Amino acid sequence: MIEQLPIVNLLLLLLTALVIPLFKKKNFKVTLSLNFAVLLIVWSISVYLLYYVNTEGAFYYRFGNYHPMIGLELLIDPFSTLITFFIMTMVLLIFVYSTSDASDGIHQREYGRYYILMFILLFSMYGIIYTNDLFNKYVFMEILSITTCSIISIKRKKQNYAAAFRYVMLNEIGSLSYLFGVALLYMVTGFTNIELVGQQLETVWQTHPTNIIIAIGFMIVGLGLKAAIFPFHIWLPDAHASAPSSSSAILSAVVVKVYLMVFVKILFRVYGIDILDALNIPSMIMMVGAVGVVMGSFFAIAQNDVKRMLGYSSVAQIGYIVIGIGLASYVGLSVAIFHVFSHGMMKTVLFLSVGAVIYQRKTRLITSFNGIGYLMPISMGAFFIAAIGMIGIPLTSGFISKFNLGIAALEGGSGVYIIVLIASGILNAIYYLPIIIAAFLRDNPEKQTVLSKDKVPILMLAPIVIISLFIVGIGLFPNGLMTLIEQAVNTFKV
């Protein structure tokens, strides 16, 4: 029975996407409550699976019981269940927010379509994380890229179309590069299953090194394009800034991270640390990450649109995760995964609270944040918590990940990167603090200096507050999450 649960998850998400158009549009609340129920069921199954694999051990699901040599296989292990649990928790909260934020540029007729896309998006992310087959991953990645592009272009604005087109082109170059890498690996190993390819590579590495080197080059570039690792980030700020607020949060907090997790799987399950070290790949990845951290922050300072600024800030934060991956050590990888979580939460809060500001004030320029703290204390308070988390001030989860990353860098003998961490902390302060200062210390145009309640639906504020509490909670007690992450990292050949 338990073996069937992962496929139940996938089917529930896909079937809900198919069922949504059948409901009446007049009574949209019915559809929303059905969607919420499905998300809640999938969330509980994910929690149960997380608990199950951490106590009983990992298991496989084979479609049609074919041998993995020719068939498809899902691998349910501590890593995949942890990531899917994170995805579902974030999306569940963002879903609650999105039910009220109706004004954000989506046409009334298209709400149903928006949720269809959201469910297919979730389905493909679950597929990417669960599957244990390189080609199957490619297919799910293509579903994911089509749905993300559609979710960006659902707003009927010209900028959205241009951003979505650029995104689809770069994404497609990325997927095809990845597929080329898979083809090269298939050529020398004869498998597409990750475990079998990994076993074969250890022997084939001696006889056909050229194929393997070219394949990893293609795969790193391909996944780098999709995950917006620094030199390939140009599509990200436009795409994330022009999407509706709730989907900006999903794209920035979850979708990009899924590609990074595929990246981790390719590096440490398919290739393994020996081949990577022989090719000197970890140190190159780290350098790319460090450049991304600094350059992303520099670009962010120059923005006057707050959502574009958050987009560039994502580029910088992805740099941290890449540095963690590039350390190629047990500690480095656990910090990278921890930062996936903490950045996911902080970016969600930032995008959603900015979404609340756009909802109430109809503006997204940084200059119009003056005195807004008096008008919307809850949203700006959450923004404040997430922003100090981004800077890396203690009591937040951002501090824990930066601190551990510094320690991991020292242990790995690359202390130079601590300078990068400190520099980026200062740069983050340069672009986050002025907003907070303007919001709480300057006068607003209405000259209002008494605290008043946010004029925003309660369902929009609740997720923001809950996730900010998570940020502080994990900043105070990171050990529970760390144990789960260590279990997950144990499944890699680090």
Added chain:
Amino acid sequence: MELLKDVLDHINFIGAVALFVIGLYTVVTHSNLIKRILGINIMGTAIFFFFIAVGNVLEGAPPLIDPDGNSEVVFINPLPSVLILTGIVVVVSITVYSLSLVVRIYETYGTIDQKEIAAIQKGEDYSD
């Protein structure tokens, strides 16, 4: 002569890589959006070609069971062809999606040239 023989032996792989590079060049250098989509298609075809070439066995028969019970035949590897069927569907759907996006871009901007679109965008800030 050695080199020529090497090239001739691997002509299918070299052809696939050449196609891939042609496609990439088209995507990166052309400013016409339709030509870019064509470039993506060429890249996709190159990879499908490569996959099929990997599965080929010299003088192999199509992987079908012989009704005469002749089991001595060497079959070509059917798995890459099966994977590529999926791949073709995926690339077709991406093409359809991006072409429909080009239709929308033409309706709103009145052009499908990337440079002209960038020039139009330059003067405008994003507004909700």
